[in-house]
Amino acid sequence: MDRRAFLFAASGLTAAALTPEAVYAAAANSAPDWLLATGDIEADLSPQPMTLIRGRAPEGLAGTLYRNGPAKFRRPGGNATHWFDGDGLMRSFRVQDGQARLAGRFVDTPKRRADTAAKAVITPGFGTRGLPGAHIGDNDDANAANTSVIAVGGELWALWEAGSPFVMDRESLATIGPKAFSPDLAHMPFTAHPRIEPTGRIWNLGQNGKQCIVWRIAPTGELEKAEVIELPRASYIHDFTATDRHLVIVLQPWIQDHFQLPYAASLTWRPELATQVLVLDKDDLTKRRVFELPAFFFFHLGDAWADKAGSIHFDACIDPDAGFAATGATAILTGQYTKGPPPRLVLISLGADGLATMTPSGGTGEFPRADARFAGSARRYTTHSDVRSEAKPLFQGVAVTDWQTQTTQRFDYGAHQAAEELLFTPRPGANEEFDGWLIGTTLNLKARATELHVFDARHVAHGPVASWRARAALPVGFHGAFVKAA
Numbered sequence: 001m002d003r004r005a006f007l008f009a010a011s012g013l014t015a016a017a018l019t020p021e022a023v024y025a026a027a028a029n030s031a032p033d034w035l036l037a038t039g040d041i042e043a044d045l046s047p048q049p050m051t052l053i054r055g056r057a058p059e060g061l062a063g064t065l066y067r068n069g070p071a072k073f074r075r076p077g078g079n080a081t082h083w084f085d086g087d088g089l090m091r092s093f094r095v096q097d098g099q100a101r102l103a104g105r106f107v108d109t110p111k112r113r114a115d116t117a118a119k120a121v122i123t124p125g126f127g128t129r130g131l132p133g134a135h136i137g138d139n140d141d142a143n144a145a146n147t148s149v150i151a152v153g154g155e156l157w158a159l160w161e162a163g164s165p166f167v168m169d170r171e172s173l174a175t176i177g178p179k180a181f182s183p184d185l186a187h188m189p190f191t192a193h194p195r196i197e198p199t200g201r202i203w204n205l206g207q208n209g210k211q212c213i214v215w216r217i218a219p220t221g222e223l224e225k226a227e228v229i230e231l232p233r234a235s236y237i238h239d240f241t242a243t244d245r246h247l248v249i250v251l252q253p254w255i256q257d258h259f260q261l262p263y264a265a266s267l268t269w270r271p272e273l274a275t276q277v278l279v280l281d282k283d284d285l286t287k288r289r290v291f292e293l294p295a296f297f298f299f300h301l302g303d304a305w306a307d308k309a310g311s312i313h314f315d316a317c318i319d320p321d322a323g324f325a326a327t328g329a330t331a332i333l334t335g336q337y338t339k340g341p342p343p344r345l346v347l348i349s350l351g352a353d354g355l356a357t358m359t360p361s362g363g364t365g366e367f368p369r370a371d372a373r374f375a376g377s378a379r380r381y382t383t384h385s386d387v388r389s390e391a392k393p394l395f396q397g398v399a400v401t402d403w404q405t406q407t408t409q410r411f412d413y414g415a416h417q418a419a420e421e422l423l424f425t426p427r428p429g430a431n432e433e434f435d436g437w438l439i440g441t442t443l444n445l446k447a448r449a450t451e452l453h454v455f456d457a458r459h460v461a462h463g464p465v466a467s468w469r470a471r472a473a474l475p476v477g478f479h480g481a482f483v484k485a486a
Helices: 034-038 110-118 323-334
Strands: 045-049 051-055 063-070 088-096 098-105 146-152 154-160 166-168 174-177 202-206 213-219 223-230 246-251 254-256 268-269 277-282 284-293 297-299 312-319 344-350 356-364 366-369 381-384 398-404 408-410 417-424 436-445 449-454 466-469 481-482
Touching: 034 323, 051 174, 063 417, 063 436, 088 154, 088 436, 088 449, 098 449, 174 381, 213 277, 213 312, 246 297, 246 312, 277 344, 284 344, 284 356, 297 366, 297 417, 312 356, 312 366, 356 398, 366 417, 398 417, 398 436
Parallel strands: 146 481
Antiparallel strands: 045 098, 051 466, 063 088, 063 481, 088 098, 146 154, 154 166, 166 174, 202 213, 213 223, 246 277, 254 268, 277 284, 297 312, 312 344, 344 356, 366 381, 381 398, 398 408, 417 436, 436 449, 449 466
16 A cells, blocks of 8 residues: 555645635625525634523433534635635534533644634645645645544544544543554545444545545444555545445546646546446455446435345435536635525435436435434435525425335425434334434524424424524534434
């Protein structure tokens, strides 16, 4: 393994060190209400109670919802110019004895320290070029630790796309530091969407162009194996999926055909190349199959499963192209949004005969999640964000799609809400799929406050059974993990 080949390339940094293009000059009285979703948090949030505003907490629900997302974009000497490049803020929503409490703490990364000292966003990122003075010695010097979070053993890991997990204390949210699985694998890419088997074993990818590390991590967090494979193309990979026996890597036609900073500038949309799906045998990564689908862009996939005939199925939230990732997520930091259709929820099937198909659900969707106890095996339910006006870049509702009956039930919070991801947690003693609760957050744009909601997972259309409101308005985050109380 050539470790240096996987490290964040610093070449070209001086040439790419330009003044930020975006100017945050929208006046408060003319900016759209949803600009609050990319607002700045200036300091950590000490633990504070949330106010119950609807219903009551279900009996038996106790634990912590951890959520991660960017929350600091703007500094006096220069700003981040892409939504994905803000400093990661870990939030905890603790539910115990019918009460909820909120806390938040920034991940203490070298990037955040360097940008704070410079009073400017000097560090390059996914869509931010950076400024003179940035020092990039390895991947983790640019690591924003702002995308996702998983609980592993007794640790909490804040995840990014191209660097190490950052370990944080579960109680205080203090940053312990980057996770090195071994000295020779320090600072290597570890994407933000690992796949976790019901046993707790973790599979993940770490990409550098057409090369990819396949990580296999024990439930305790120790490395079991890291193997380098060659991909058919240098596609942008934000997420992948897995069955009990296979890894499923969707290679969309957003291709890295050269290197420059920011990273997004290295990618070219090539729809004529279509979309490829690479299926690998978990026990022998040299055993592979490749399927082909029409060109589409995606960020997120649902859990995959194989049926008795050997066909593999998984859900995906797809767009016609990479426009939002390339330019849209830059524009929204200034309150600008080009109207467009939301992503569509589809079911992708990879047949044992080598043919691949896509079946539309008939609805929109993002952030697909399922009952983690059934990860990799046959299942019927997906929860996802839903209901989005073409006039806004944010979802305002949630849904559960039943793939067996081909039906979807929805709940619309209202146009004044920005809906975030929902996670499933089972009722004590429950064994059936989706017998439990969905827990997640919204940003109430009218009240200018973050809210925590709990739904009965099988009756989402009835609305939350309990809701709490915080005193703080936190920017919209990306992904989370719910950890049941011991």
